[in-house]
Amino acid sequence: MDWAIHDIARLRTLRHYGQIGLLEPSSIGSNGYRRYDERALTRLQRILLLRELGLGLPAIAELLDGQRDDARALLAHLHWLQQEKLRLDRLINSVETTILKMEGGEQLMAEEMFDGFDHTVHRAEVEERWGAEAYARGDSWWRSMTAEERDEWMTRQKQLAADWAAAAASGIPSDGDAAQALAARHFAWLAGIPGTPRSAAGGPTKEYFVGLGEMYATDDRFAANYGGADAARFVRDAMAHYAGLHL
Amino acid sequence: MDWAIHDIARLRTLRHYGQIGLLEPSSIGSNGYRRYDERALTRLQRILLLRELGLGLPAIAELLDGQRDDARALLAHLHWLQQEKLRLDRLINSVETTILKMEGGEQLMAEEMFDGFDHTVHRAEVEERWGAEAYARGDSWWRSMTAEERDEWMTRQKQLAADWAAAAASGIPSDGDAAQALAARHFAWLAGIPGTPRSAAGGPTKEYFVGLGEMYATDDRFAANYGGADAARFVRDAMAHYAGLHL
DNA sequence: CTTGACCTTGACGCAGCGTCAACCTTTACC
DNA sequence: GGTAAAGGTTGACGCTGCGTCAAGGTCAAG
Known part of the structure; x- marks a missing residue:
């Protein structure tokens, strides 16, 4: 049989x-x-x-047992199947780009984080231990963007970093209007990054914002991104001041 | 936080x-x-x-732990993801057609099985207890066919049934060449139905084939399909003879 | 010194059975 | 009638990846 x-x-x-x-x-x-x-x-x-x-x-x-309408139940099920399919699509996309990146010679997430764009901000969290997951989330978010979206982000970040560097070099005070305006831009920019710990208001939390500035000043790799150690300290002070006033 | x-x-x-x-x-x-x-x-x-x-x-x-090549592992994973997606596609299709059928007024698999086409052959198994699953498999197979495929199957089955009825009515012997040729066609037809219990040779098993003929003769609904009780007995005899010779 | 936040180690639960293990019935054959 | 094979029964563990209590130690703060 x-x-x-x-x-x-x-x-x-x-x-x-x-x-x-x-x-x-x-x-x-x-x-x-x-x-x-x-x-x-x-x-x-x-x-x-x-x-x-x-x-x-x-x-x-x-x-x-007739407790639910057949058609309605099947429709709900259909909906969930379709959601699952979408999820698979996203997964497939992610895996594909990861493979492509690896073929391009990059090691699995090895050092690619310090590429000028600091989506590695989440590293601050990693150091705090509880954020490794948030970091990975952040990375997967980055990974799932299209090339143009990435370009846009990169430009925005580079512009911000350049403006910071210029402001620091010009000798203006970190608690002045110009520097505070930059801090506000930085705040808004962070707010757009998924995985950022955020307050009820939707923006980054005060601790996170301040801690981030602290890290910029401490970590050479980030400092370089903002124009060197001195400039990074300027950024840190401006951010701290901004946090004290608005957060 | x-x-x-x-x-x-x-x-x-x-x-x-x-x-x-x-x-x-x-x-x-x-x-x-x-x-x-x-x-x-x-x-x-x-x-x-x-x-x-x-x-x-x-x-x-x-x-x-470096026991596997990264790229190869990811490719394998990608492949499996794509398979999953295909599976979901099939599921979605099935659920959709089921919903459509229900909206057409049919109850969930209620009586649709006796619609002239005997893909309910599997009912024989149900009666034997172990085949309920095979039956459902058979139904899902039928459900997953396109309209044209179904038409083709229906035509083939109807032609077969008509030929059986004609042969029975003509009074030829059930162990004669003509009837045996019909039995061979029936055998081949069954071989094309997924879920059919099959021997190593790929065709239906002897027990199944014989039991099926038995059921045609016993169950009025099937008998009607083959031209009535007398014709059904003729079919059964021809099938049994065929089985004895070739299986 | 107490409170409360944060840490620890079990252990159960989840979906849907697959897969032993240990044991009883029925069937088939000599 | 004896015996072995086939097929039935009830546990109970395993799988995936943790979520979620429960009971209890540790640590910083008031």
Whole structure:
């Protein structure tokens, strides 16, 4: 008959359905054997059909016991299937670009973070331990952008960094209007980065904002990005001042 | 900080990774607290990245421990993602047509099986108890066909049934060449139906083939399909003879 | 010194069975 | 009638990746 393995599995399935109350045997013989009559088999038929459509057993139970409108339940299920498909699409995209990047010679997320664009801001969090996940989220966000979107972000960040560098070099005070305006721009820019810890108002939290400035001044790699150590300290002071006033 | 729930979850995650040996704390304080240094955090970063790409933890472990070529592993993963997407496509299709059918007034698989086309052959199995699953498989197969494919099947089946009826009515012997040729056609036709229990040769098993003929003669609904009770008995005899000779 | 926040180690639960293990019935054959 | 094979029964663990209590130690703050 060629059904050996399959047969055993089906048996276990029937037992399982019995255990969870989805399909009871119509009777149980004195020898303990389960028996299924016509009605039970019809029900089993429907269960198997719905299962092949991907529904979960609880959903099937509700549906078969008439507690939910069949059509509505199936529509909901359809919707969820479509969502899943979208999710897979995004995954496939991510994996593909990752592979492409690797073929381009880049190691798996090794050093690519310090590429001038500081989407590595999240590194501050990593150092705080709880943010490794946020970091990865941030990276995956970056990874999922199109080339143009990335270009746009890069330009925006570079412009900001250049403006910071210029302001620091010009000798203006870090708590003056010009520097504070830059701080405000920086704040808004951060607000646009997913994964940023944010307050109820939607912007970055005060701790995060201040800590970030601190890091710019401390970490040479970031400092270089903002025009050197002196400039980075200027950025830090301006950000701290801004945070004190507005956050 | 607004990270409460998330934080707790992440903690559990780290414990889990420690348990399965994916990521050990770099050190454990005398108070039992886990600590993760730079290296460990980098590893965590990579783990989280790969996880977001949908890889399983064992796969991630192999990959990070350098036991597998990164690119090859990701390609394999990509392939599996694409398969999954295809599977979802088929599911979505099935659910959609099921909904359409229901809107057309049909109850969930209620009586549609006796519509002249006997893809309900699998009912024989249902009666034998072990075949309910095969039956559902058969139905889903039918459900997944395009309209033209169905038409083709229907025509083929109707032609076969008509030829059987004619042969039975003409009074030729069930073990004669003409009837045996019909049995051979029937055999080939069955071989094309997924879910059919089949022997190593690829065709239906002897038991199945004979049992089916038995059912045609026994069940009025099938008998009608082959030209009535007398004709159905003729079919059964021809099939049994064929089975005895060739199976 | 107490309170509360944060850490620790179990252990159960989730979906849907697959897969032993240990044991009883029925069937088939000599 | 005896015996072995086939097929049934009830546990119970395993898988994925943690979420979610529970019970209890540690640490910083008031």
